[in-house]
Amino acid sequence: MSVSPGTRTAAAKGQVDLASWFARYGTIVSLVVLLIYFSIARFDVFPTVNNLLNIMNQISILGTMAFGLTVCLVMGLFDLSIAAMATLGGYAATLLLVRYPDSINVPVAVSASLLICAAIGVINGLIVSYLGISAFIATLATGSIITGAVLGISGSETLITGIPDAFMAIGQGTIFGVANPILIMLAIGFVLWLLLEHTQVGRHLYAIGGSAEASRLSGIAVKQYAPFALAICAACAGLGGLMAAAVLGAGRPQGVGDTYLLNAFAAVFIGASTLRPGKFHILGTLIGALLIGVINNGLSVMGVPTYWQYIVQGVLLVLALFSAGVLAVRRS
C-alpha cells in the first residue's frame, strides 16, 4: 500500500488500532482459528466431546501450575523452583502413602505434601524479602536443593506398589463424566481469580508488581507478600506434581516437573498478552494453557512428529511476547 501525505495520519491511526486490537485479542483469535483448522482437517477425531475434554485433561496439570505461577509473576517474582516442586509434591504424597499405609490416608498425605511445598515456598519468599536475593536466583537455588533432596531420600527409586486407589482417583476419576484434574484446575483457577481480582491481597500484589516503592510508601507491608505469593505458587506446583503422580499411579523422584516448567511460563506470558496486554491475569493464563493444549493435541491428531510441538510452542511464545511488547511500547 502506498502512503501519500494526505492519508498518512489515517493510516498511522489504523496501524496503531490494529496493533492494539491484535495485542488484546490475537491469542483468542489464534485459538479459534486453530480450533477451526484442526476441526476441519481432522473432523473425525478432533472436534468430539471426548477429545475436547481430553485437551482440558491434558492441560490440567499445566494449568494448575501456571495459575500458581501467575500469582507470583503478578508481583514480579519469577519462580523457577516449580519443576522441582512438582516432583516433590508427587513424590512426597506417594512416599507417605506407601511408607505409612495404616496411619496416613489420602487426604492427610495430600495436605502434608502441599504443606511441605508451601513451606518451602515461604522459605523462598523469606530469602527474597529478607536476604534481598532476586527470586530468579533464589528459586533456582532452592529448586536445585529440592531436586537433590528428593533424589537422596528416594535413592532414585520410583514408587509403584502400594499406592492406594483413592489416591489414583485424584488423577483418573471423573465426576459427571468430567475428569477430576479438570475440576481441580478450574477450582484452583477460580479461587486464585477471586484472590487476584477481588481481594485486598490481590490488589496489593498487583500494586507491588507495579511499583514496590509506591506500595511501601502507601503503607503496604511489601515484604510479607513474597512469602505469601511464592507459597501459593509452590503449593500449586506441588499439586500439579501430585496430580501427575495420581495419573501415572507412580511416585517418580525426578523429572516430573521439568516438562511443565517452560510450558507454565509460556502459558502465563501468553496470558499477559491477552485481553489486558502487559498484565498477568488468571483468565489470560487459562487461555495461554488452552492454546498450548490445542496445539499439542491438534498436531498429534494430525500425525505431526512430536518435535514439532516444541518448535511451534517456542515460536508461539516469541509471537505472544512480541505482540504484548509492541503494545507496551506504543503505550509509553
Place this chain on the structure above:
Amino acid sequence: MPNTGVPPAPKGSAGAARARAGDPETFLEVERLVKQFPGTLALDHVDLKIRCGEIHALLGENGAGKSTLIRAICGASQPTEGRILVNGVEAILASPHEAAALGIAVVHQHFNLVPQISVAENLLLSESMPKRAGIFVDWRAMQRRARLLLERVGLQIDPRMEVANLRPDESAMVAIAKAIGSEARLIILDEPTSALLPAEVSVLFRHMRRLAADGHSFLYVSHRLSEVFEIADRVTVLRDGRNAGSWTRDHLSRRAIIQAIVGGDKSLQEDIGHSDFAPGEVLLAAHELSGGHVAKLSFEARAHEIVGFAGLPGSGAEEALDLMFGRHMTSAGRLTLDGRDVVFRSPRDAKRAGLALVPKDRHAESLLPGASVRENISLPNLSRFVTDPVVRFIHRGRERAEARQVAERLAIKTASIESPITSLSGGNQQKAILGRWLASGAKVFMLNSPTAAVDIGAKAEIYTLIRQIAEIGAAVIFTSTEVEEFPRICHRVLVFRDGQIVGELIGKDATDASILHLASGGGDER
C-alpha cells in the same frame, strides 16, 4: 506547502553578499512546521531560527509542543508539513543519525551516559574506539582522545573515572563533550539543570557561554525561568503548538514571558495571603530527632499551617521528611503526634498514624504506572472498601464511587477514572497522588517537590490544593528544590544546612533571597 526553491531573504546586513544560500549567521531555520498526530495537532506552523553561537531558550508548558519540535529537529520524527533548513539548505532529517551528520546533537535530561563505565568510554561510545591489531582496544589512545574532548569543553577530570562518580554538572559537561566530539554545531539541551545545584548550574553556564563564543549554538529547554533570564540570548515560547512569542536578550520581560506561556486567560496566582491565618493546635512535633544526615531536628507543625523545609540539595530538608515518615531509621530523639509519642519503624506505621508522604520522584516512588486512575487513588485506602475481615473482598462499587468523588473534587482531567494514569498530564497525575492521601484522611501532609515536572498552569492548581489541605485542618510540611516556591505557599520556612535547621523565616520575611542567603551559609537568623 511554502514555495520551495527560493531561499529566505537574508535578514542581517553582514552576510547578505555571501554566495551561499540563506543567512550565514543562521545555523538552523524551522519554517512553518506542522506535526499532526491522530486527534491532535502537536505543531501548528511553528517557526524557529537559531543563529550560530546563540543560546536559544525554548519555553512552554508541558504539551505545548517543545518535545515534538525537538524530535523533529533531531530527526526522531518526521514533520507532516513545513521544512527545516540547516546552513540555509533544506534538510531531510529522516533519522537521528542524519541529524547528527549535519551537526545536531541532543543532550537529554539524564545526559544519555552509561553510569557504570568510564568517562573515556562514554565519550567514544558512538565513534569507533582506537584499536591495536584491529581487535584490542588501545586504552592509551582512548585516554588521549578523551582528554582532548574534555579540554575542548574545559573540564578537568580524569577520563578513567566512572561516570557514576561524577557530580551532576560534570556529567552534563561530559554529555556536551560527547556531542562536540561528534562535531555537533547545535546542541539541544533538554532540562539539563534539573539535577544540578545552583553552583553547578553556574559552572555549566560558564562553559556554555565559552562554547557559544566559539560558534556552537544551543537550544535550551527549561522550566526554570530565572535560569533562562541568566543564560539565553533569545527566547521562543510555544503554546498549544503555536509560536506564542519571541524575545531577544535586551527585551526580556518576566511578566510577558509568563503571559505567553500560560496564555491570556490564565494568570498566575502570586503570593499566599499571609494575613488571615490562624494556626491550630500542634499536630506533629520533633524533639531533637536525628537519623542519617539529619541531626537534632526540633520543630512543631500546627493544624492549618504550611511549614516549608528549605535547603540546598543535601542539606537535610528532604531527608527530614523521609526520616519522619519512617523511611529511614531514627537514631535519637522523639516524635510526637497530637502530643503523644510515636515511633515509626516503617512507612506503614506512619501512614496508619495519619501521616502522608508525597515523594519527590513521581514515576519511581508514587505512581503505579500500569494501573488506572482509580487504582492509583485507592492504593493506600483499600482497607476501607473491604467487605469482610477474613478473605478481605474489595467492594468495587464503593471504591469507584470514592475515586470518582476525589477526581471530581480535585478537577483531575481524565476521560474516565478507569483510564491509565500514564495517559494523564504530569499535573493531573500529581493531583491524583495528592487525592490518594486526601482520601486517606491524613492529618499531616509531607510534600517533597509536589510541583516537579508539572507545567505552570497545573502548578497554580496544586498550590491552591495545598492551601485547601491546610484549610481543612491538616498540617502541611513542604519542601522543594525550587526556592521561589516557598514564599508563594508557606506560612513559615525552616532553612536547613548540613542536616540542621539554621534559621526560621516567618511570613513575608521568607523571600527567595533570604532563604538562599541562609541556605548557602549566611548569618544565623533563628
